[in-house]
Amino acid sequence: MRQHPLSEQIAALLRAGESNIGVARKLGVDRDTVARHRRRLGLPGYRTTAASTHCRHGHPFAGNTGYSAEGWRYCLACVRERDRARKRRDYVPGARPPRPSTARSLDEVAVQRAAAGDPPDTLSPRERAAAIRALRGQLTAQVIAERVRCSVRTVYRRTGAAA
Numbered sequence: 473m474r475q476h477p478l479s480e481q482i483a484a485l486l487r488a489g490e491s492n493i494g495v496a497r498k499l500g501v502d503r504d505t506v507a508r509h510r511r512r513l514g515l516p517g518y519r520t521t522a523a524s525t526h527c528r529h530g531h532p533f534a535g536n537t538g539y540s541a542e543g544w545r546y547c548l549a550c551v552r553e554r555d556r557a558r559k560r561r562d563y564v565p566g567a568r569p570p571r572p573s574t575a576r577s578l579d580e581v582a583v584q585r586a587a588a589g590d591p592p593d594t595l596s597p598r599e600r601a602a603a604i605r606a607l608r609g610q611l612t613a614q615v616i617a618e619r620v621r622c623s624v625r626t627v628y629r630r631t632g633a634a635a
């Protein structure tokens with residue numbers, strides 16, 4: 473039986489020391505598929521060494537390296553991904569979110585004043601965010617920033633638009 477050329481490509485990259493995820497990204501295949509090939513070939517699991525340029529999950533180490541107290545190198549991108557995954561796991565739909573101690577009720581008048589270009593001095597971040605959302609889509613980020621008296625960056629952050 474003739475082997476699929478993709479299988480040969482996967483095998484070649486794995487034999488060259490590439491990680492499962494590295495192979496998956498390079499060839500656009502599922503990482504579980506690559507893992508199956510690694511098992512079939514009897515190759516040991518990918519290990520990072522001092523010479524590795526990428527972590528076992530395929531993140532480049534350059535500018536992305538942390539060191540443990542013992543001096544071990546670790547991947548900061550992986551730490552961030554784990555943190556995010558943990559937050560998602562902790563999220564329970566319908567559960568009451570933890571209430572920040574500084575939370576105030578939203579002052580609708582303050583929001584309207586901010587949206588109209590006359591933000592009160594006591595405007596809270598939440599009220600500012602509400603005013604920005606109210607103006608979203610009607611004005612440019614620059615104009616919203618001047619009106620609500622915040623940075624353009626804040627406008628982008630609150631509207632979720634790409635900077």
Ligand SMILES: [Zn+2]
Pocket residue numbers: 527528529530531547548549550551
């Ligand atoms: Zn990583």
